[in-house]
Structure formats: C-alpha cells, structure tokens
Amino acid sequence: MNTRALAAKVLNQVVEQGQSLSQALPTVQQDLNPKDKALVQVFCYGVLRTLPRLDFFCRSLMQKPLKGKQRELHFLILVGFYQLLYTRIPSHAAVGETVNGAKALKKQALKGMINGVLRNFLREKDALIEKADQQDTLKYCHPGWLVKRLQAAYGEEQAAAIMTENNQQAPMWLRVNNIHHTRTQYQALLEQVELPSFIAADAENNNALRLEKATDVYKLPGFTEGWVSVQDGAAQLAAHYLGAQADELILDACSAPGGKTVHTLELQPNIKQMVAVDADAKRLVRVQENLDRLNLKATVIHGDASKPNDWWNGEQFDRILCDAPCSATGVIRRHPDIRWLRRDSDIAELVTLQKSILNALWEKLKPGGILLYATCSILPDENELQVKSFLESKSDATLIPLSEQYNSDTQGRQLLPNEDAMDGFYYAKLQKAL
Ligand SMILES: C[S@@+](CC[C@H](N)C(=O)[O-])C[C@H]1O[C@@H](n2cnc3c(N)ncnc32)[C@H](O)[C@@H]1O
Numbered sequence: 001m002n003t004r005a006l007a008a009k010v011l012n013q014v015v016e017q018g019q020s021l022s023q024a025l026p027t028v029q030q031d032l033n034p035k036d037k038a039l040v041q042v043f044c045y046g047v048l049r050t051l052p053r054l055d056f057f058c059r060s061l062m063q064k065p066l067k068g069k070q071r072e073l074h075f076l077i078l079v080g081f082y083q084l085l086y087t088r089i090p091s092h093a094a095v096g097e098t099v100n101g102a103k104a105l106k107k108q109a110l111k112g113m114i115n116g117v118l119r120n121f122l123r124e125k126d127a128l129i130e131k132a133d134q135q136d137t138l139k140y141c142h143p144g145w146l147v148k149r150l151q152a153a154y155g156e157e158q159a160a161a162i163m164t165e166n167n168q169q170a171p172m173w174l175r176v177n178n179i180h181h182t183r184t185q186y187q188a189l190l191e192q193v194e195l196p197s198f199i200a201a202d203a204e205n206n207n208a209l210r211l212e213k214a215t216d217v218y219k220l221p222g223f224t225e226g227w228v229s230v231q232d233g234a235a236q237l238a239a240h241y242l243g244a245q246a247d248e249l250i251l252d253a254c255s256a257p258g259g260k261t262v263h264t265l266e267l268q269p270n271i272k273q274m275v276a277v278d279a280d281a282k283r284l285v286r287v288q289e290n291l292d293r294l295n296l297k298a299t300v301i302h303g304d305a306s307k308p309n310d311w312w313n314g315e316q317f318d319r320i321l322c323d324a325p326c327s328a329t330g331v332i333r334r335h336p337d338i339r340w341l342r343r344d345s346d347i348a349e350l351v352t353l354q355k356s357i358l359n360a361l362w363e364k365l366k367p368g369g370i371l372l373y374a375t376c377s378i379l380p381d382e383n384e385l386q387v388k389s390f391l392e393s394k395s396d397a398t399l400i401p402l403s404e405q406y407n408s409d410t411q412g413r414q415l416l417p418n419e420d421a422m423d424g425f426y427y428a429k430l431q432k433a434l
Contacts, residue, residue: 001032001036001104002100002103002104003039003040003043003097004043004076004079004080004097004100005076005101005102006028006032006040007043007075007079008072008073008075008076008101008105009028009072010024010025010028010040010044011044011047011048011078011079012074012075014044014048014341015048015051015340016071018341020335021044021045021336021337025040025044028040043079043082045169045336046082046086046087047075047078047082048336048337048340049336050082050086050141050167051078051141051340052137052141052143053138053141054078054081054082055078056128056131056138057081057125057128057132058074058081058117060124060131061120061128062117070107070110072105072107073102073105073107073110073114076098076101076102076105077098077114077117077118079101080095080098080114080117080118080121083098084118084121084125085125091122094118095115095118095119095122098114099111099114099115099118101114102114140160140163140164140167141163141167142163142166143339143340145344146339146344147163149344149347150162150163150378153380158416162416162417162424165333165417166333166339167333167336168333168418170232170333170334170423171210171211171214171421172210172211172214172215172230173208173210173211173231173233173236173422174186174197174208174209174210174211174220174228174229174231175207175208175209175230175231175236175259175263176208176228177227177228177294178266179266179269180222180226180227181227183199183206183207183208183209186209186221186227186228187199187209189221189222190209190211190220190221193219195211195212195213195219195220196212196213197209197210197212198210198212200236202233202237202405202406202420203405204237204240204403205233205236205240206240207236207263207266207267208233208236210233210421217230226293229259229262229263229290229294231259231263232331232334232422233423234330234376234415234419234424235259235260235376235423235425237402237425237427238263238264238321238372238374238427239264239266239267240267240403241372241402241403241427241429242319242321242370243319243370244264244267244268244271244319245271245318246268246270246271247270247271247272248318249272249273249275249314249315249316249318250264250271250275250317250318250319251275251277251312251317251319251321251361252264252275252276252277252321252323253277253305253320253321253323253357253361254277254279254305254322254324254325254357255276255300255321255323256278256284256287257286257287258286258287258288258289258290258291260323260374261276261287261290261291261298262290262291262296264321265294265296265297265298266294269296273298274297274299275298275299275312275317276298276300276301277301277302277303277305278302278303279302279303279304279305281302284300284302287300288300305322305360305361306356306357306359306360307360308360308364312364315366316364316365316366317364317365317369318366318369318370319369319370319371320361320364320365320369320371321371321372321374322358322361322372322373322374323375324353324354324358324373324382325350325353325357326354326375326376327342327347327375327377327382328342328376328377329342329378329379329424330375330376330378330415330416330417330423330424330425331417331423331424332424334423347379348381350382351381351386354382355386355389358371358386359390362394362397362432365432367396367432367434368431368432368433368434369432370400370430370432371429371430371432372428372430373386373387373412373426373427373428373429373430374425374426374427375425375426376423376424376426377424377426378417378424378426383412383426384411384426384428387399387411387428387430388411390430391430395433396432396433397430397431397432397433398430398431399411399412399428399429399430400429400430402427402428402429411428412426412428412429413425413427414426
C-alpha cells in the first residue's frame with residue numbers, strides 16, 4: 001500500500017471525522033513493515049503540526065476545494081506539500097509517490113491534477129510562505145482560539161515560544177523502577193545497549209531519564225520484566241509530590257492508563273491500599289496491564305470521580321491524586337491532533353467537570369489529608385484559577401508547598417512545554433484542615 005495514501009486516509013479520519021490520531025493511526029499501520037510504519041507516522045504527525053499552513057497553500061493553488069468523496073485527495077496533496085517543505089525526500093520522488101497515492105485511493109483520473117498542484121507549489125512556495133508568515137494562526141499552526149488564550153495568559157512573545165515548542169517532536173522519557181535498579185545502574189545498562197540518556201533537571205525527579213534518541217520499548221533492558229516504564233519527566237513529578245507514606249490509603253481518581261498509580265506504588269510499596277478509578281472502562285484495562293507488568297497490586301474501579309458515593313463507601317483517604325481530565329494543551333508536542341479536535345467551548349466544560357470532581361473528592365479526604373491536583377494543561381482556567389476558586393470556596397483547604405525542593409509556590413507549579421525537555425503540566429497540593 002502507498003504510504004502517502006495511507007497517511008491521507010488517517011488525516012481525513014482525524015480532521016474531518018474527529019477521530020483521535022492514537023485511534024486512527026494504528027489501524028492502518030498494522031500490516032506495514034517498520035520502515036513504512038514510521039513513514040506513515042512522520043507524514044501524519046508532520047501534516048497535523050502544520051495543517052493550517054498546508055491548507056492555506058492548497059487553497060491558494062486550487063480553484064475549488066476537494067470535498068466529499070474526493071476529500072482524501074485534499075490530504076494527499078497536503079502530504080505532498082509536507083514532504084516538499086519539511087523532509088529530505090527528493091522532490092521528484094515526493095511528487096511521484098504522492099501522485100501514485102491517487103491510484104491507491106482509487107482516484108486515478110485525478111493524478112494529473114495532483115501532479116499539477118504539487119509542481120505549481122514547487123514554483124510558488126517562497127511567495128506563499130511569505131504570505132503565510134503574516135498570520136499568527138498560519139505562522140504557528142495553532143487554531144485562532146488557542147493562539148488568543150495563550151497570548152492572553154502568557155503575552156505574545158512567550159505564547160510564540162510555547163507554540164514553537166508545541167511543533168517540535170517530544171523526547172522519550174523513562175521511569176526507572178527502583179525496586180529493581182537505581183537510576184544510575186539503569187543508565188549504565190542503557191549505555192551497554194547504546195542508548196545514551198540524560199538525567200532530569202529536578203533533583204527530586206530521581207527516577208527520570210531522557211533518552212537521547214527514542215527507541216522501541218522492547219529494546220529497553222528489562223522492559224517486559226518491569227525494570228522501566230515510558231513516562232514523561234513532568235508526569236513523573238506527580239508521585240514525588242503526592243508523597244505517599246507507608247500504611248496510607250491512597251486514591252488515584254482519574255488513573256488510566258495508570259502511569260502515576262504504578263509510580264506511586266514503586267516509590268512506596270508499603271501503603272495500605274491503592275484505589276485506582278477511571279470513568280473509561282477501556283482505558284482501565286491498561287491500568288491493570290501496567291500493574292501486572294510491574295507486579296503491583298491496586299483495587300481497580302470503573303467509576304465517575306465526581307460521584308464517589310456510587311463506588312466508595314469505605315474510609316476516607318489519606319492522599320488523593322486528582323489527575324483531572326483536561327484540555328491536554330501541555331502535551332500538544334506528543335499529540336499534534338489535540339489542537340484540531342478541541343474547541344474553545346470545551347474549556348469551560350472541562351473547568352466545570354474538574355470543579356465537580358475536586359469538590360466531590362474533597363469529601364472523601366481525611367482531615368489532615370492531602371489532595372494533589374494535576375493537569376497536563378497550560379491554560380490558567382484549568383490550573384491556578386481553578387485552584388484559586390476552590391480555595392475561595394473551601395474554608396478547610398490550604399495550598400501547601402509541593403515538596404521540600406519545590407517550596408516557593410503560591411499558585412502551584414505551571415510547567416510549560418519543553419521546560420527542562422518535559423511536557424507542559426500543572427500541580428497544586430492542597431491540605432485539609434484537621
Ligand atoms: C490525564 S488522564 C489520566 C492519566 C493517568 N493519571 C496516568 O498518569 O496514566 C485523565 C483521565 O481521566 C479520566 N476521566 C475523565 N472523566 C472522568 C471522571 N468523571 N471520573 C473519573 N475519571 C475520568 C479519563 O478517562 C482519563 O483516563
């Protein structure tokens with residue numbers, strides 16, 4: 001199968017039908033050899049990172065947009081532009097293979113048209129790029145609503161830097177399981193298989209290693225045996241900030257796929273009980289898979305964190321992790337489809353959901369207990385403003401320092417994408433009065 005045509009199919013499913021890339025991409029990749037698999041991925045990620053720009057080029061070069069049954073060809077053309085602008089594929093090969101993609105999509109009659117558009121692009125691209133760079137949405141390849149929100153929150157210059165980072169490829173981070181090795185020991189094992197790595201900048205983030213170059217997980221020493229897991233450095237801070245102690249009852253209220261559940265158990269194997277809840281039954285299967293691979297135990301419950309009375313009538317928790325559903329605007333580097341699948345109106349809905357989860361979980365926290373609120377968002381509404389309004393509404397809640405090392409916070413910690421090479425994340429630690 002033609003890799004350009006496969007990428008066009010996936011892109012059509014994501015952009016026109018609202019499927020997530022993580023759903024659509026694996027379906028077409030299943031029967032491909034590793035090289036073609038990687039190529040389809042590069043085309044899909046690349047086009048999604050530059051979508052409005054490529055769309056603009058297409059609009060400028062075609063009299064009428066391709067619609068309906070021909071829509072896949074629109075994305076095939078974008079895959080063509082992407083190769084010509086951002087890859088080292090020689091232009092004759094990029095054009096030839098893309099034109100052949102039309103046949104694979106059963107639109108052989110339109111091969112000539114595609115050839116013409118791509119060749120015109122080669123001639124006119126410099127002028128088109130200059131025009132595109134005059135508009136922020138085309139320059140930074142983010143939807144207008146998100147550009148506005150980021151500029152309002154961070155100012156123009158910092159928003160531009162964030163959007164530039166969002167368009168880069170994220171590094172692969174590992175979490176070393178101290179039950180088996182120290183980080184230094186595991187780093188040496190990685191060296192032996194020629195996988196150099198760097199340690200995280202935060203001293204307390206002491207399980208985190210960033211690989212110089214991403215790799216297949218099965219090439220990682222002891223992956224199947226649970227020696228190591230893949231988890232971004234910012235996400236790893238959650239278990240350190242939660243700080244679970246021996247004999248405590250812990251709730252991970254939005255747990256799937258379970259990265260923070262298992263990290264918490266790796267750091268503190270002697271807790272009384274870990275309860276891992278999620279509203280998505282399919283994603284919960286992954287929590288159990290992670291627990292099994294790492295040989296850890298938790299009580300896994302399918303439930304709605306905003307209605308804990310439906311699934312919990314036991315004692316109150318010592319610590320609760322609320323890794324709330326959010327806009328995921330901190331992880332756009334890893335999920336370039338997010339910005340096109342989300343709408344501005346989603347943010348207010350998410351803020352309402354987060355608020356109801358926070359309020360409900362607070363009732364299940366012991367006096368003196370700790371709730372760690374986390375999101376992978378970089379929007380203040382979901383983060384410091386959410387926490388501020390929570391603190392205003394609860395006289396028994398206090399914002400406390402995240403850890404001994406990160407103790408100067410007044411608003412929690414907002415990490416921006418690529419800060420110390422990590423994802424964008426937000427943390428706030430709340431304590432209930434005794
Ligand atoms: C950011 S993800 C959690 C990631 C997870 N903590 C980890 O580290 O692997 C947010 C999770 O919230 C879940 N979720 C969304 N609404 C929920 C609700 N009302 N109650 C419980 N879980 C919910 C989603 O299914 C999703 O798995």
